Amino acid sequence: MKVSELRLIQKRLAEDALYFGQIDGKRGPKTDKALALALALRSAELPEQWQGWSQARWAVAYLQLLCHDRNIDAGKIDGLYGPQTESAARSLRILNATGSLPRGFGDIVPLRANPHQFPMEGEDGLSDFYGKPCAVRLVQVQCPWTLRLDWDLTNTTRTISIHEKLSDSLARILQKAYAVYGLEGLKNHGLDRYGGSFNCRKKRGSVSAWSTHAWGIAIDWYPSMNKLAWGSNKATLAHPDLDPWWGIWEQEGWLSLGRCEDRDWMHVQAAKR
Structure with a gap:
């Protein structure tokens, strides 16, 4: 006990x-x-x-x-x-x-929009749409709030490196999130705790499959409190107060692994499953 x-x-x-x-x-x-x-x-x-x-x-x-x-x-x-x-x-x-009971994963219904026709996850489809992994063209998108690296809170940034095809979409998402939550709300939910975006690496536990981070099409948020294997009963970003946050991403066609698979709640990507 x-x-x-x-x-x-x-x-x-x-x-x-x-x-x-x-x-x-x-x-x-x-x-x-x-x-x-x-x-x-x-x-x-x-x-x-x-x-x-x-x-x-x-x-x-x-x-x-x-x-x-x-x-x-x-x-x-x-x-x-x-x-x-x-x-x-x-x-x-x-x-x-x-004052209220936690919500079960079965009560979470993600929005399955895809206005920009993001491809299905898989090396061939992602490479056709975005280019070869680790060799894509990246741009810097300004974030309306200061981001602290989750593993080193003294290290801050105001930009996110993302695939050039996603720059406008990401900029809209960040602006809408800032308008909904404000600086205090973003901090209260740990959304100023940044886990990175582009990273030329394979998927964790795989020697051959590329991570979506290798195309610069994925972002991690607050990793220390939303670890890979944690489900909605533990991950902070599964809280109902974050439904608007995820809804903003989903309206643009991005996919939350947490909302779809109840794991890796830190991770959002511009690729479907």
């Missing part, structure tokens, strides 16, 4: 006047005693053998009860910390912090 979940438990026990210790996320005698009292008060909702469980299992059972109190399905009240309980506990933390 995570420290954050134990803090949540302690906070609820304190609110019910059952716990009078520190909200420190550490299970000790005071927390265990409070859990025993809390579970005894709700014994009708527990299996008959619950009193024979370990104190660690009591904590999980109480967490499951708290999830069910908010109509979050944590599965059976069995005191076992599995994937369903972990997912439910995460939803409960978000609900307590924001």
Whole structure:
């Protein structure tokens, strides 16, 4: 069980006047005693053998009860910390912090526009449309806000290197995003944390397939909080507040891997899949 979940438990026990210790996320005698009292008060909702469980299992059972109190399905009240309980506990933390439950990936519907007839991803199609990888003509597009390199926040830029065919489209996108979010909103969402654009390299994990970055047609945003394997349950750019951001890109035909495949939420490209 995570420290954050134990803090949540302690906070609820304190609110019910059952716990009078520190909200420190550490299970000790005071927390265990409070859990025993809390579970005894709700014994009708527990299996008959619950009193024979370990104190660690009591904590999980109480967490499951708290999830069910908010109509979050944590599965059976069995005191076992599995994937369903972990997912439910995460939803409960978000609900307590924001007042609303997180959105599932299945609720995300990207716009499949393609006004500029961007090609399908694949070396032949991309090379026909954009030229050979690593040998394309790049231009510098001005960004309305200052970008900080995500791995070195002291290093800043106001330009993005992009394929010449995308310069007008990218300029429109950046201007619209600035108009929607403003400087403060962009910073609050980490959209001033830049992960790069053109990069003459192969796809990660591949020895032969070129990355779309090699054509200068892809951009990464806030990589440190939107890592390659992270899904919408973890990536910050999957938050509903970012729907307008992604909608602006999608109206121009760009594709978000996060919105389409629930991975690599940092990445947006001018190529279809």
